[in-house]
Amino acid sequence: MTITATDPRPRERAEKAVGFADRELPFPLPPTFDSVDAEREYRKEQLADGFKIFSRLGFSEGVTGHITVRDPGEPDTFWVNPFGMAFSRITASDLVRCDHDGNVVEGRFHVNRPAFVIHAEVHRARPDAVASAHAHSLHGKVFSTLGIPLDPLTPDACAFFEDHGLYAEFGGVANDVEEGKRIAESLGDHKAAILQNHGLITVGKSVAEAVWWFVSMDRACQAQLLAMAAGTPKPIDRESALKVRRQTGGHFSDWFQAQPMWAELADQTLSTS
Template structure:
């Protein structure tokens, strides 16, 4: 909702872009405080992936850039279930693929994909990747999300399709190609592979992932039942302004954080 300079903001709207009472981003006095916050959020996000059934063997990873060393990122280690990972299990990897903190090995696919996303996209603080059934089904059809509802409109004009499948992602060149295809978008759908979303915070990137997968399910259901009516261009842009808002994406994760920490407090073990 917009108002002119002479019109007072309605009492029910907060002084934010969406009018929602969303608090500002947290402040940290030291790199260590910021690092601990990011590691805790990353672990919670991994547990949420497990809770949503996004585990597919060794596949799937979420990363967040280190707040101090911007050429390094924290990521879940190879061979530990989403449902069991703790803060203590996380590893920090540098731009060469060397584990500089943590006792577990890195998943080669996690390194080649996430290192290139963080290198090519300085605003991508975090990236989430998984092989979910709905994203894989949508990718197999070679279709991106259509604005069939207001949630999917968050990705209207902000998603890309990567169709050059070359087998498991273990080469830096392939990781770079995927990162390049992402462009300035929130999401890239990998045909025959899965989904990647990014954000200016870990919270945001994971919210976009969960939302994209949910929207993929809605689109598949709607198309299986008939011919869905999509939003018009103007309607999609209006919906994107709200549901694609960065603050909203970040704060939406807060609710999931509260739930998963209450359910699985062991995830915070350091």
């Protein structure tokens, strides 16, 4: 789906982010919509694409993992993957919409209870979070066993410096609503959280943002695990880490950095069609 933005503000943000205004941008700008229906379809297509990206990166494991996006017309409901369907096979028409009480209000499939328990409470606590992503990615779940936050070891990791929570408990599979509330509380107003012995969760103002932060955080976990195995890592100093976070950790820069993943997905889809 291709939608062209008519609002000049995304262009202005893009020019500020990339540092030049006299060249063409090699990606579409954040779209604007003339109807709720158009925005809903766009969000659903983005969500289906997000699952395919997760699949290609090896983030699927059995029936675990979920990405959600808030419905633009009924923001107290959200779209999520159907329980048991492979990430690689999910299309927009397969998605299920449920409310914050776990009731399926649209769609023909069941919803994984942990998906409702975790994401309903995150969306309830964070009205600004349009999308949320959680999966049992290898490096994220290994790092989560350490019970420590990410250190600012690289510029990529600086995006999460003092901007991710740490949930220090593990009570089994997240089937209890109270567990979802505790996870949402640990997330706070951050872009991400590390869930003890469980994995990562990220949020964003779009599916692209939530997916990008998840991918980036998992790689930051991998980098820190490798650095710790090799020796004693030297973190970036706080002032520099905060400066880099301001440069790379904002709501437009994360959307911007996600665009190559969507372009690669489109190319791969065309090559196999």
